[in-house]
Amino acid sequence: xAYNNLSIQQIADSxxxxxxxxxxxxxxxxxxxxKYWLIDADEEIKFxxxxxxxxxxxxxxxxxxxxxxxxxxxxLRRAAVAxxxxxxxxxxxxxxxxxxxISQRKSIPAIxxxxxxxxxxxxxxxxxxxxxxxGQDAYYYAFPTPEQLxxxxxxxxxxxxxxxxxxxxxxxAGKVYRGECDLNEWRHLPxxxxxxxxxxxxxxxxxxxxxxxxxxxxxxxxFPVDVWIQRIMDTYYGGAFPAEKYQGFAGVMQQYMFYYxxxxxxx
DNA sequence: TGCCAGGTATAGG
DNA sequence: CCTATACATGGC
Numbered sequence: 001x002a003y004n005n006l007s008i009q010q011i012a013d014s015x016x017x018x019x020x021x022x023x024x025x026x027x028x029x030x031x032x033x034x035k036y037w038l039i040d041a042d043e044e045i046k047f048x049x050x051x052x053x054x055x056x057x058x059x060x061x062x063x064x065x066x067x068x069x070x071x072x073x074x075x076l077r078r079a080a081v082a083x084x085x086x087x088x089x090x091x092x093x094x095x096x097x098x099x100x101x102i103s104q105r106k107s108i109p110a111i112x113x114x115x116x117x118x119x120x121x122x123x124x125x126x127x128x129x130x131x132x133x134x135g136q137d138a139y140y141y142a143f144p145t146p147e148q149l150x151x152x153x154x155x156x157x158x159x160x161x162x163x164x165x166x167x168x169x170x171x172x173a174g175k176v177y178r179g180e181c182d183l184n185e186w187r188h189l190p191x192x193x194x195x196x197x198x199x200x201x202x203x204x205x206x207x208x209x210x211x212x213x214x215x216x217x218x219x220x221x222x223f224p225v226d227v228w229i230q231r232i233m234d235t236y237y238g239g240a241f242p243a244e245k246y247q248g249f250a251g252v253m254q255q256y257m258f259y260y261x262x263x264x265x266x267x
Numbered sequence: 268t269g270c271c272a273g274g275t276a277t278a279g280g
Numbered sequence: 281c282c283t284a285t286a287c288a289t290g291g292c
Contacts, residue, residue, distance in 0.1 A: 015273060104274040110290045111273080163288030168275090205275045226273040258273075 005062035007085020008041045014086050014259045016215045018099055018112045033092050034142035036128050057087045065252045075236045079260035086255050088220050093183040095143045096216030100208045101168050117160035122148045150177035168203025191219055214251040223250045232257050
């Protein structure tokens with residue numbers, strides 16, 4: 001069966017995930033935590049396990065969100081049409097926390113490089129399932145666990161192009177590994193308390209906290225404001241996006257705008 | 268080749 | 281409370 005509101009390319013380019021890359025014509029490689037999936041976008045999408053179906057949030061109707069956009073908001077309408085295949089993935093809070101700490105003041109390609117270096121250095125090497133790849137290409141590196149990353153020295157972290165963020169990653173890894181920050185327990189917290197917990201970590205401000213909430217805890221009401229979203233708000237919304245119109249799912253609109261604006265900028 | 272990147276911590280007013 | 285500034289390093 002074919003699915004609604006599902007575009008591999010749009011999701012891979014949406015900025016919510018950093019280990020989802022085009023490796024050949026319509027062939028995409030996706031690594032989430034310690035899992036790997038080689039997707040052939042020429043074929044009809046078939047989820048290899050239930051894990052991936054939930055990961056892609058297939059239980060949620062995104063058409064319903066789009067239908068909530070008023071006709072009067074022409075900009076958001078256009079954005080939603082252009083980005084209608086985006087879904088908010090159910091990613092791992094730990095991976096999102098580290099990834100978005102790294103993301104500050106970095107370009108998306110540079111973020112990806114840093115995460116790959118971290119994974120190659122501290123993550124577990126695993127065989128790629130479902131491919132005939134040979135040699136080095138037959139393996140991938142899982143995202144490092146808190147235990148693996150907390151074992152890294154500050155110097156080793158710096159060698160992964162983390163720059164001034166290395167101490168932030170070091171501290172977060174230690175606190176999570178030692179259980180001072182129980183990211184799974186935090187799943188039960190209401191939004192405000194969760195945000196406060198995240199921001200108690202050094203290197204996590206309001207924007208990174210909102211990204212971890214949106215992408216790692218699936219709090220789709222969270223609305224991260226970065227330079228792109230700020231520019232959009234200034235240009236089209238007089239400085240403030242009317243998030244109250246999208247109670248509980250403003251983060252979906254954020255993704256539509258972020259993707260659309262960046263796609264337009266490339267042309 | 269320089270400029271800038273999915274921001275944040277910190278100091279000073 | 282609010283604003284200005286420094287910050288490491290890669291990618292284009």
